[in-house]
Amino acid sequence: MNRFAIIATPVIALTLAACASTGSNQVVQAPVAAAAPVFAAPLVASPAQTTQQALATTSVSNGFVDPAALALMSAADSAAANTAQFYALQFGRPGAPRAWSxxxxTTGSVAVGPYVRVNNLDCRDFTHTVKVGGREFVKKGTACREQNGNWMVEKGAA
Structure with a gap:
């Protein structure tokens, strides 16, 4: 019986292989349903994007710098002052000035006070000193961070 199994196994395998190869090789595809529309979730700004947007809107022309100094500053001066003003307000330690050039x-520095809560907004006192053309201009005020992340000088701030 052992000899029969040795001979019969390859013969059966070849017979089955022959049967499989003589049939049609037709492939049937299952029906495809139309894809459901994909609705994108509303984009939420990352902290970096929010910072960049707020940086762009925290402008020294909005009361952060003495107007007389602003008239003497170039676009590069204003850009450097904007960046220093925003980062000092956003991340600065009280009393540690943030310098810019x-x-x-033309040079300057921004010093901020501690955070205080006013009308449910984070606010800080600031002193922005600008040195241009051998003259020094100082602007003091209070800035509050609006809900959208922008820093605005409070009305009536000196």
Missing amino acids: GDKG
């Missing part, structure tokens, strides 16, 4: 020797 612009074109042709």
Whole structure:
């Protein structure tokens, strides 16, 4: 019986293989349902995007710098002052000035006070000093961070 199993196994395998190869090789595809529309979730700004947006709107022309100094500042000076003003308000330690430098020797620094809550907004006192053309200009005020992340100088701030 052992000899029969040795001979019969390959013969049966070849017979089954022959049967499988003589049939049709037709492939049947299952019906495909139309894809459901994909609705994107509303985009939520990342902290970095929010910071960049708020940085762009925290402008020294909105009362963060003495207007007389602003008239003498170049675009590069204003950009450097904007960046320093925003990062000092957003991340600065109270009393630790954040220095900046612009074109042709124009320099400045921004010092901030501690956070205080006013009308459910984070606010900070600031002192922005600008040195341009050998003259020094100082602007003091209070800025509050609006709900959208923008820092605005409070009305009536000196």
